[in-house]
Amino acid sequence: MANEHLIDDCIFCKIIRGEIPSHKIAETDKAYSFLDINPISEGHALVIPKYHGEFFHQVPDDYLADILPLARKVALAIGLDEGQYNLLQNNGPMAHQVVPHVHFHIIPKPNKEEGLIVGWPMKEANQDNLKQLLGKIKEKL
Numbered sequence: 001m002a003n004e005h006l007i008d009d010c011i012f013c014k015i016i017r018g019e020i021p022s023h024k025i026a027e028t029d030k031a032y033s034f035l036d037i038n039p040i041s042e043g044h045a046l047v048i049p050k051y052h053g054e055f056f057h058q059v060p061d062d063y064l065a066d067i068l069p070l071a072r073k074v075a076l077a078i079g080l081d082e083g084q085y086n087l088l089q090n091n092g093p094m095a096h097q098v099v100p101h102v103h104f105h106i107i108p109k110p111n112k113e114e115g116l117i118v119g120w121p122m123k124e125a126n127q128d129n130l131k132q133l134l135g136k137i138k139e140k141l
């Protein structure tokens with residue numbers, strides 16, 4: 001498939017181009033979904049843009065716009081309409097990204113033991129700090 005937004009040296013770009021095999025679930029003009037090769041739980045799937053970008057913020061809106069409707073379709077097809085699951089997206093090695101092509105994980109959580117185990121530390125924020133931070137963020141919008 002000719003697509004000037006894909007690169008040669010990327011495993012997911014190669015999957016999109018059909019140069020390496022994948023268990024394709026579904027695709028659109030701008031997004032592609034397939035089964036994860038190292039599933040955390042049965043049905044663990046990935047949804048990727050047909051645009052090479054390492055980080056979520058590098059992918060143009062029209063490619064991002066195809067991802068969530070496709071993820072929804074795939075989640076329903078996996079049988080998650082009454083199930084529990086995580087929709088997860090990592091950016092950068094410190095955030096646990098291994099493949100540097102944007103991807104969303106759909107990870108079924110069939111029970112407490114299987115699926116994604118999360119447990120990040122939470123501490124209540126200081127309201128003044130939140131207001132200050134909000135001001136800084138809004139200045140850049």
Ligand code: AMP
Nearest residue numbers: 011022035036037038090096097098099
């Ligand atoms: P992340 O840690 O968010 O970068 O996740 C990368 C995911 O891609 C992992 O869950 C891998 O199992 C998956 N993966 C890597 N190579 C392939 C492949 N060839 N086919 C399917 N899934 C893959």
Ligand code: ZN
Nearest residue numbers: 010013052101
């Ligand atoms: Zn790529």
